[in-house]
Amino acid sequence: MIVCTTIQEAREVLAKQRLQAPQEQIGFVPTMGYLHEGHASLMQRAKAECGYAVLSIFVNPLQFGPNEDFDRYPRSAENDIALAEANGIDLLFMPTVSEMYPVKPLTRVVIDSVTDRLCGASRPGHFDGVGIVVSKLFHIIEPHRAFFGMKDAQQVAVIQRMVDDLNIPVAIVPCDTVREADGLAMSSRNVYLSEEERRQAVVLSQTLRSAESWVMEPGMTAAKLEGQIRDAITSAPLAEIDYAELLSYPDLSPLEAGVQLSDCRSTLIVALAVKFGRTRLIDNRLILPRGGVQHV
Amino acid sequence: MIVCTTIQEAREVLAKQRLQAPQEQIGFVPTMGYLHEGHASLMQRAKAECGYAVLSIFVNPLQFGPNEDFDRYPRSAENDIALAEANGIDLLFMPTVSEMYPVKPLTRVVIDSVTDRLCGASRPGHFDGVGIVVSKLFHIIEPHRAFFGMKDAQQVAVIQRMVDDLNIPVAIVPCDTVREADGLAMSSRNVYLSEEERRQAVVLSQTLRSAESWVMEPGMTAAKLEGQIRDAITSAPLAEIDYAELLSYPDLSPLEAGVQLSDCRSTLIVALAVKFGRTRLIDNRLILPRGGVQHV
Structure with missing residues (x-):
């Protein structure tokens, strides 16, 4: 498994992979890290359905509100790296905030209507943050397929709509929520x-x-x-x-x-x-x- | 020269081209048609700098205001096709409005600040329309380099900023304005x-x-x-x-x-x-x- 922290490194690794195996698909699992069995199921599916599997770990400040848990969001890089490797990931992309946002972006990717209710209503600005970071990650990784857990069903609907509206060349694959033995959704x-x-x-x-x-x-x-x-x-x-x-x-x-x-x-x-x-x-x-x- | 009117056809032609010539660059000139010598200079530069040149012709309704000239914007498909071929274009993409917007998009690509003045101020909504259509075209064509005339200098600045903010994998190439003998910018x-x-x-x-x-x-x-x-x-x-x-x-x-x-x-x-x-x-x-x- 290759670990990259810069966009340029990740692009170089992927360009080489595409040249070496032009027919092989690239599967992508974007996450905020602190990986659990739900993420493991996404990684395994990415590797099984595509020849080459990419995981990103990035706690995106733009999708957290001012009174939310960005600072205390759980992080565990060492454990995450071991889990990624154990689940077949070929490339792990772990950028810093300043790598992803070297300057304050002036561009906003806003998805209307599907964000009016649920987390869109109770977390104002959340899906604007999701829109920009997922756009960026799709443009950096350029995957054939991207795997998302259905626990965040609204996120899946929002991203599918963005991909359709903007013709982003990626297939969105919604995946069943993984649960603890008593039924609690993994999170x-x-x-x-x-x-x-x-x-x-x-x-x-x-x-x-x-x-x-x-x-x-x-x-x-x-x-x-x-x-x-x-x-x-x-x-x-x-x-x-x-x-x-x-x-x-x-x-x-x-x-x-x-x-x-x-x-x-x-x-x-x-x-x-x-x-x-x-x-x-x-x-x-x-x-x-x-x-x-x-x-x- | 191949002429495509659907997104799927264009993607198939481009996928074949990429597979046949993986090292060859794809140059892209997005236009609204009614081609003149300014466009010709962009097409020639795209073909000279990249091995494979793509032209799009699409009069994008979303970048025209309600009282602007969308309906009377000049169109001349036959002449445009001849000019594209004469200037080295390999693929001409001419979608209909319903091909580009099969349903009303819910996604907006909004570029702040650089759109506050000039055409952004005097044509409200114009650059939102530019943002979505250029995003869509970049995702459909996936060019290495895209060529834009500097007559629309604000458009170049807006698109460069969008590309930077969203990490869209394309190089924006600004090109000198072509002028009539007395100095009038071609338009x-x-x-x-x-x-x-x-x-x-x-x-x-x-x-x-x-x-x-x-x-x-x-x-x-x-x-x-x-x-x-x-x-x-x-x-x-x-x-x-x-x-x-x-x-x-x-x-x-x-x-x-x-x-x-x-x-x-x-x-x-x-x-x-x-x-x-x-x-x-x-x-x-x-x-x-x-x-x-x-x-x-």
Whole structure:
């Protein structure tokens, strides 16, 4: 595995790879590091589907709000390097902030509409930061395929829309969320949880599983479902709901009030953001009312 | 020369070219068609500097304002195809509006600050349209080098900044403005001019030449220079000034009031937009106060 910290080095390594193996695909997994089994599954899939696998680790300051956890976001370079190597990564790109942003960028990549709700609403500016950093990484790595975890379903929808609108020559591959034995979605932020918060955090995945069956109940509407979801989550005393919404996917627009969910023919998403103390967790489940969970 | 009207066709032709000649560079000239000798010089340079030359012709509706000349912008496909072939183009990409924008894009590529003045101020939204279409074309063609005429100096500055901020893997090559015998900058819009307007339009290039010597005069300031420029232009009775400004280049920020131009060490630009009847012409000149005109 080659480790590069500068854009120029990474481009040189990739140019050589392309020249040596012009028919081989390049798979890319962009991350913020502190790698867990969710990332491992993305790396393994990148390596399996493409001959050459690239991982980036970059905690992007532009996607954190002023009162968010950029400074205390967990970092563990040594462990990450070992995990990348163990999971088949050929090139690890770990730039510094000043390498990625040598001057304040004047260019903004803004994705409208799909960012109006969920994390776009509760983290103002977050997706502008995602838009610019993912654009930059795609232009530096120039991958054939890029692998993203569906825990960040809105991020996947936003990036897919950016790629479509701008004709960026990369295939976005959404990958199933990897979960702990009790159902908690893997996340670098899980490390923040106290023992008691960790125990109660299972309420997110449990509620999503329940929501899937509630959707099929006769007479169920979006408003009623959201009410039941909120009740289920707040049954965990430490849970504080940031959002709990049912939307259509991937456009992430709200359903018409009063529509019978069992009549819906489009893919829906139940998306949750819940705080336990200072730690904000997200999770979601895609639901096809007439066909069960869709594995994208 | 191969002519393609769809993105997929163009990509297939280019993928084949890259595989056949992996070491050969791809040069790209994006245009709105109605080709003239200015475009011809860009095409010739693309072919000379790169082994393979691509021309695009696309009148981009997103960079025209609601009261601008999108509908009456001059078009001449047959003549353009002949000119492209005569000037060494290997691939001509001529997409329709619905090919480039199958749905309304939700993504915006916004370049701040360098778009605050000149055409960015007098044509609101113009550079947002340039940002998205140039991003799309770069992603479709994936050129090594892209050639732009310096008549649109602000456009060159905006695109260079976008490319830098987003790490788009293309070299921007600014090319000298090509002029008619009397000095008028070549432009597709010159065809709109009446005989009398055409005669008077020479005042732009004449004033820019004068401005270059005025800059060197002792005691000359930006405000005084702009006054002299406005007087010179309005000596042509049909000329109506949209803007006439002296700025630093390429950041396109105004100079401090009262600064002695002969003390300036940075590159300056005198930029003009002048209407003759319904026709708006632009022209500019880069000035190095201590070294004369810079050929970029």
